[in-house]
Amino acid sequence: MAKFVLAGRADCPHFAKAELLADTLHGNLPDFHVHKVRVHPRDWQQWLEVTCKENSWKHDRSPIVWRELINRGGRGLLLGGFNEFLEHVQGYYGLTSDMTTELMMKISAENLQTTEQCLEEEVHYGSLMQPLHIWITSALSLTCYNLIPLLFGPGVFRDDPAISLHLLEVDGSQEALDGLRMEVEDMALAQLKVRKTAERFQKYGQLIGAMAHKEVRVIVAGNSFVNLKCATLLESAPSLSHKQCVVMATQLEKVATFQIVQKLNVTAADVTNVIVWGNITGNFHIDLQRAKVFRYQGAIWGPPGFSRPVVDVLYDRKWLEVDFPALLGSHRETLVSKTRREPALSAANGIIAVLRAWNYGSSPGEVLSLGVPSTGQFGIPAGQVFSVPVLFQSGTWEVPTDIVIDEELRGKLEAAVEQLREEKETASRYIKSPK
8 A cells, every 4th residue: 555645835836736646646546545734834844844854854845745654664755846756656657747837826825725724723713722720839749640630530620621731840850740741641642532432433323323224233343442432322322222232342352262272272162251341442351250171181081072161270370360461461562563453353253253143143051242231230330331241042142140250350340340430421521412
């Protein structure tokens, strides 16, 4: 896939010409992508100098074109200006530009007008925001470190104002203050992600409620806030029953199974009934109380179909309590760092596994983990979307009633319940209830 970045002064005719050529390529070549950056004339020189310095480039005119090296990392590859971009397009794609000077000038004038309008809108919307300024001295103290996240929580200030936080530490280092600032920004970014997720899935839910078949089945999958997404869909589409919208936990379930398979030196098909509880992309817990292993080469053997509880053959308690959770937590990051992409294949296989079970049922006694709206079982608040074990049969699913909840597991469930409650509380500040 070819991805180019085309940047230029908003009033530059050559930028307008390169822009039209790039649009033509994008319209005719599905694997050609271009990201365009229009910069106001008064900001162009500084923007260009900063960009070139960051990438160790030498370029002094408008436009500037570079190629993003997809999935290779590192800096992009500088092509140059309009002439170099035109030569590249002619050589690789056999296209050229026949734009007249008059059209170039017209488009460049429109670009400048559009850029100025966008800047005016930014200034206008910025003037509407009146943040609440909070000043904190001794910002690196332990008290302040714990205070700052609470300031952003619900119910502290009226009307949920935007907050401008000012940190002062006379005796502390700038490096420590910068670290605290980055943590605060990360926290604010997480809240922004919750807001955008809730707003988007409220719209999806409204569309599903208005347009989808009454027997529609919805599977939510992803890498963030999947329980919240499902809950928002159900709230925004009252016509959906709680049995029609679920969250895929199969991908996480398979990751846990893979680690056990490696530890016991068996195949993936030999381990079943691993349970995922809680917030699938957040605070979750892997439960092995029903997990079985077949064809395990231990001291006890049996006929075909004979199995043993996984907890009976996993004697390494340290691995179960320390290494196993650590491996689960680092698996996705390790995979992404090696492949430079999200684990899409396992996600697709997980969706197919849920679809098969939903349509054909699961094997007798086999449980799958699924994020579903609670009806109050296991002490989970009614309506909260929570990952639990389910049995599929006759085109629907049921939560088994013979699950044992000991004190340790109850503590894990309560932690996940609280995290999901906080996510929901944050989201509810930004979305409107359906009429």
